[in-house]
Amino acid sequence: MASTPDPRTASSAHAKRTFHPSMLLYDQRYRSITIQIFALFVLMLSAAWLIDNVINNLRLAGRTFSFGFLSQSAGYDINQRPIEYTSQSSHGRAALVGFINTIILAILGCVLATIVGVLAGVLRLSKNWIVSRLVTVYVEIFRNIPTLIWILIFGAVMAESMPAPSSFRGDDPASSMLFDAIAITNRGIYVPSIMFTTELGALPLGPVAPSLNWILVLGVIIAGIFANAALIRHATRVQNATGVRPKTWWKSILILFLPVIVIFIALGAHLEYPELRGFNFAGGTHLRNSFLAMWLGLGFYTGAFIAEIVRGGILAISKGQSEAAFALGLQPGKTMRLVILPQALRVIIPPLISQYLNLTKNTSLGLAVGYMDLRSTLGGITINQTGRELEGMLLLMGVYLAISLTISGLMNVYNSRVKLKER
Amino acid sequence: MKKTVFVGAFAATALVSGLAHAQSTLEQVQSRGELICGSNTGQAGFGAPDANGVWQGFDVGFCRALAAAVLGDSNAVSFVPLTSQTRFSALNSGEVDVLARNTTWTFVRDVDLSMTFVGTNYYDGQGFMVTRDLGVSSALELDGATVCIETGTTTELNLADYFRVNGMSYEPVPVDTAAEAQQQYLAGACDVYTTDVSALASSRASFAEPGDHVILPEVVSKEPLGPVVRHGDDQWADIVQWTLFALIAAEELGVTSANVEELKAGSNNPEINRLLGTEGGLGSMFGLDDDWAARAIAAVGNYGELFASTIGDQTPIGLARGLNAQWTQGGLLYAPPFR
Numbered sequence A: 001m002a003s004t005p006d007p008r009t010a011s012s013a014h015a016k017r018t019f020h021p022s023m024l025l026y027d028q029r030y031r032s033i034t035i036q037i038f039a040l041f042v043l044m045l046s047a048a049w050l051i052d053n054v055i056n057n058l059r060l061a062g063r064t065f066s067f068g069f070l071s072q073s074a075g076y077d078i079n080q081r082p083i084e085y086t087s088q089s090s091h092g093r094a095a096l097v098g099f100i101n102t103i104i105l106a107i108l109g110c111v112l113a114t115i116v117g118v119l120a121g122v123l124r125l126s127k128n129w130i131v132s133r134l135v136t137v138y139v140e141i142f143r144n145i146p147t148l149i150w151i152l153i154f155g156a157v158m159a160e161s162m163p164a165p166s167s168f169r170g171d172d173p174a175s176s177m178l179f180d181a182i183a184i185t186n187r188g189i190y191v192p193s194i195m196f197t198t199e200l201g202a203l204p205l206g207p208v209a210p211s212l213n214w215i216l217v218l219g220v221i222i223a224g225i226f227a228n229a230a231l232i233r234h235a236t237r238v239q240n241a242t243g244v245r246p247k248t249w250w251k252s253i254l255i256l257f258l259p260v261i262v263i264f265i266a267l268g269a270h271l272e273y274p275e276l277r278g279f280n281f282a283g284g285t286h287l288r289n290s291f292l293a294m295w296l297g298l299g300f301y302t303g304a305f306i307a308e309i310v311r312g313g314i315l316a317i318s319k320g321q322s323e324a325a326f327a328l329g330l331q332p333g334k335t336m337r338l339v340i341l342p343q344a345l346r347v348i349i350p351p352l353i354s355q356y357l358n359l360t361k362n363t364s365l366g367l368a369v370g371y372m373d374l375r376s377t378l379g380g381i382t383i384n385q386t387g388r389e390l391e392g393m394l395l396l397m398g399v400y401l402a403i404s405l406t407i408s409g410l411m412n413v414y415n416s417r418v419k420l421k422e423r
Numbered sequence B: 001m002k003k004t005v006f007v008g009a010f011a012a013t014a015l016v017s018g019l020a021h022a023q024s025t026l027e028q029v030q031s032r033g034e035l036i037c038g039s040n041t042g043q044a045g046f047g048a049p050d051a052n053g054v055w056q057g058f059d060v061g062f063c064r065a066l067a068a069a070v071l072g073d074s075n076a077v078s079f080v081p082l083t084s085q086t087r088f089s090a091l092n093s094g095e096v097d098v099l100a101r102n103t104t105w106t107f108v109r110d111v112d113l114s115m116t117f118v119g120t121n122y123y124d125g126q127g128f129m130v131t132r133d134l135g136v137s138s139a140l141e142l143d144g145a146t147v148c149i150e151t152g153t154t155t156e157l158n159l160a161d162y163f164r165v166n167g168m169s170y171e172p173v174p175v176d177t178a179a180e181a182q183q184q185y186l187a188g189a190c191d192v193y194t195t196d197v198s199a200l201a202s203s204r205a206s207f208a209e210p211g212d213h214v215i216l217p218e219v220v221s222k223e224p225l226g227p228v229v230r231h232g233d234d235q236w237a238d239i240v241q242w243t244l245f246a247l248i249a250a251e252e253l254g255v256t257s258a259n260v261e262e263l264k265a266g267s268n269n270p271e272i273n274r275l276l277g278t279e280g281g282l283g284s285m286f287g288l289d290d291d292w293a294a295r296a297i298a299a300v301g302n303y304g305e306l307f308a309s310t311i312g313d314q315t316p317i318g319l320a321r322g323l324n325a326q327w328t329q330g331g332l333l334y335a336p337p338f339r
């Protein structure tokens, strides 16, 4: 070090030509690069060390790294099976069942959270003192108690305070079904389900094979929504050209509902009611305690956050906007719908995305109440029965990462459509 | 200067990886001065803290005997409550030195999960418990029932097999701990609680009205439960294994916690002398002193004493010896010779 020239002289005018290694550290132009390269090097070293350690430890324990277990038979049963599954199916299929259960919960949870959140957010701004106080209490209670606790509370309330199926039995049962159709028990809620007399079969879509009937229904609904959107665009065009908006409501109803009704009738749709058989209710759709606890827990918990986001979004729009709208003679409802909300959405959507992501990731708490999501099947029982922690966890991480990236990708597309266009 | 940083970084890395290369489990336990034992989260009679927070039970007693053998102090144990799901990772990652938690010895666990099962301290089987007012007298009447099961157990696999083979269906309610299972079962959220019969008996004993619950006669599996250690440390596996054999042999040879001090002075039975270390120098062969077994027996009693004081028919759990009697009494307990 003694022989190195003083770094201050090195950075003088002719420094460009005379480069000396010590400048890597003492010359500001190079220092940050040096540090970055060094940091990268350390990072790679530690990664290499970790991987090496894993390989070594696996070898020491006499273990291999392989995903072969996914094709072996799982051996355990799953209660909520959106697709065909038995204990003889493979671990891979068990993981797929778990994945679908995760998606079901995430979608229904986001829907519930959005409805609850938007309602609560708007109502919290209500001029009615009691309403706004009540909503404040809801928001504060749910935001300040961890989501896991809420899930456990909902689960415990269902299991402890609802009647057992056996109390529906007998000539003078202690409990009876709601509208003769819905049974609320300590094992969940049984609701009627829609069945078809004409089965079109299943779409041969590899392992999932969804029913063609439902795909048809879904297709008709989506087509109706698009047709309706076209109708409304047309009405707006007429309004812009002539100043008179043609009546659309009955056409909308026709477009949206008639084709669905026709399809249902054509396929012979009817309701199947739950009925007491043996130990439990059979028939209908069984919304299990585990599902209800997760759905309500996640929905109301996340809803409280969304309420705050919505309220913040609305408050962020300056008062002048609504005053201007009122001055134009718009009623409060229309002001909210046409002036305030479209602008508030720009503020609301980015934090909303992260709430959706949170909810989706929180579905992995399912294990706590025995909801058979991906974490409980692949990441729980499968890992436990096969001992493939590393492989299972890597898969789990990959899947959750993919789900999260997909959600934020879709929401970002939506966001860029509603955000302020700078022309 | 950069060079020094590099040398430093390398030294640090090398140090950390050096630490990762383990001492033997015995050395670790001895230098820590404490045994870490993976236990139940709470199963009365087998492993649960009492009113004073002191862990008690049949499996807990085994860990205390082991601590007495290795460290000379049956209280030098800390108990880590583990669920069925977490137990094997906890053992594999070195969080606990030994697992004594009604764990069934199976091929996959032994071979594929690379555990070492040192023996069986309780021969068990899976059973079903229902409330008396359900009016069920056989497991074959359970078609369509809702069943509470702990996940990550042999129980859930046996259950799936049993119902499938008998052409019955059921609705599984997966739970994480015994406490949760009991809560769901008592709330009536499941009709049936299934697990090892010993655990059913222990759960039933903890209920407010044990008489309202029946354990059905069918035993649908073999569940040899025993202590488990990590694969790859034979010395430690030997110590754990022979501590179990010492307790079993002590009962066979009539050595009890009451007479062990007296017999240690020497007896005319050479097998007892070798067990208690007055002859043969067995303990030093696996790195302990020769009094190891005497200390274990003095701490918790022999197998029969431990059984009687924790789960035997004089306790609320009330289990009969059954298969867990000495081979000389028609049971399966059989310790290899101490020589």
Ligand SMILES: N[C@@H](CCC(=O)N[C@@H](CS)C(=O)NCC(=O)O)C(=O)O
Residues within 6 Å of the ligand: B039, B040, B041, B042, B043, B082, B083, B084, B101, B102, B103, B104, B105, B150, B152, B153, B154, B155, B176, B177, B178, B179, B195, B196, B199, B200, B223, B225
């Ligand atoms: N022997 C079975 C079942 C062991 C097991 O975990 N049993 C539960 C059922 S009660 C238990 O003891 N739980 C105690 C706890 O959760 O702390 C196995 O090894 O898989």
